Amino acid sequence: MSVLAEGSARRIWALIYRHLALYRRSWPRLVELAYWPILQMAIWGFVSEFMVRASGWAAAATGVLIGAVLLWEVCLRSQMGFAISFLEEVWSRNLGNLFVSPIRPWELVAGLVGMSVLRMAAGIIPAALLAWALYAFAITAIGPALVPFFALLMVMGWAVALAVTAMVLRHGAGAEALAWSVLFGLAPLSAVFYPVSVLPGWLQPVALAIPATHVFEGMRAALLEGRLDTFHLAAAAVLDLVWLGAAAWLFAWVFGIARRKGLLLSVGE
DSSP: OOHHHHHHHHHHHHHHHHHHHHHHTOHHHHHHHHHHHHHHHHHHHHHHHHHHHHOHHHHHTTTHHHHHHHHHHHHHHHHHHHHHHHHHHHHTTOHHHHHTTTOOHHHHHHHHHHHHHHHHHHHHHHHHHHHHHHHOOOGGGGGGGHHHHHHHHHHHHHHHHHHHHHHHHHHGGGGTTHHHHHHHHHGGGTTSSSOGGGSOTTTHHHHTTSHHHHHHHHHHHHHHHOOOOHHHHHHHHHHHHHHHHHHHHHHHHHHHHHHHHTHHHHTTO
């Protein structure tokens, strides 16, 4: 490993460790990581159990709702893990300190991605175990597409979080609410709990421009038909690249503006 790469790796690890240290002596923070995924799994799992007992169709589709909840939490927790880790730097007024050090913008992003993965795993693993214990649903039932689905949803979460981060850099505290609201706003169009065909015709092209939509269409094909839908898998991958590229360009552009205008020292006010 070159000296330059080794220096970058150390700085990225330092960013990750800075956030891990917050959790080491704060059990409420640790509980919060798993609280919402477990709560969602409990609610939707019992709804699914009721539907299975009340409807023959639901019995044939058992696990689809639970699988959708778990996969949506992957996307949501990835986005929240990235965005909230950044907001913690804003709330502690640490951005100015970070960028008088040798840390580069891409290293900050890499550190936030690392924290996103850790926070997502801390929330999803307990929820997946609960689904198995209470509802006899194993997430591995999705089959060989499970790992690509996880990866594709995480990348979409990072793309949304990167765009939210750019907005916070540019507009300060007024944009912080986006960290909680953007993905919830996309959920009705992402075909999480129902197929795209349920949506009005004029909304379907909008839904199909969202990477998560193709993941959930592929999930239903895997669970209901036992097949790997390569079209939706490929479409989600291409859209993820487009979304991530657009978010990265937006972040780089806004970061340049923030640096020129001195916003890194005043963001959050």
